Amino acid sequence: MPRSRKQPLTTPPAEVRPPAQQAENFRRSRCDRALEVAQDYVEAIADLTATLGEARVVDLARQMGVTHVTVNRTLARLKRAGFVNTKPYRAIFLTRAGHQLADECRQRHKTVVAFLHSLGISERTAELDAEGIEHHVSPETLAAFERRLKQH
Amino acid sequence: MPRSRKQPLTTPPAEVRPPAQQAENFRRSRCDRALEVAQDYVEAIADLTATLGEARVVDLARQMGVTHVTVNRTLARLKRAGFVNTKPYRAIFLTRAGHQLADECRQRHKTVVAFLHSLGISERTAELDAEGIEHHVSPETLAAFERRLKQH
DNA sequence: TTAATTTTGTAACCAAGGCTACATTTGCGT
């Protein structure tokens, strides 16, 4: 067995998060984090297709701020996951599932940005923070954001 | 050269995010993501020290929902980064910098949870979402959250 | 004191997501 456990010097604060439940929170957070890249990519592919007519590797690399190598390998994963269809040296197309995910993400992104903006946060900061926050907003929280937006 | 670029079929939507700026958003988001683990660990170490008297590898593993191996290697990184002091088979202690980071994170965590709760979001969901959101909340956004909380 | 159990450490593996360097393909301009 290990060392005996030192007792806390001060009484523990009232807000005790049971370790098992807190572990669940972290698991959810990690799960969300694993989906961030997929969500940002399909969103970017949809955006690029809308503005440029098609999404190519080089555009995606510029948009994401990474090299084309990273884009290539990420696209391979997205293909395996069934979100995109790619053929060598051809433009990238979203599958039906990819389109659906992209629409969800675009809508959520817009909502999060608008919500932050409605709190008096600057356009730039709203965009910056939303890019990360959006991936951790549950349906319940998203609904609360929309509720507030409708109330102006 | 590559394929000629197909023109967009519909006129691009007004909200054109310049790729260079959007790339900056993604870079910030990735940067935040890289710090998530460090922040969650120092926060957990501070919590455990407060409630149990000390933070040990096994407690941290339970709290984070990972194996003790993952905890060990993460602690090695945190040590390199100057946030914790560890000795073999001994409890884990935060450095001065670690304490400072932990305090920041605990305060921000509390604020984010309280803010979500103030929107009518359930206790459980607020905790779940906050665990991820907190790492992407800039000082400006945090200030906006606090502002709203003071207004009740 | 000695044995059992828990805790801690370590070795080896994996996937994701970043990179540089180099090869191949493509399509435009001459």
Added chain:
DNA sequence: ACGCAAATGTAGCCTTGGTTACAAAATTAA
């Protein structure tokens, strides 16, 4: 028709963060 520059693909490297399996140390219990 051809050559060249841009785009794309591929090989190989790195760090992070997860795992299982096994070894060693520490504390408790007998």
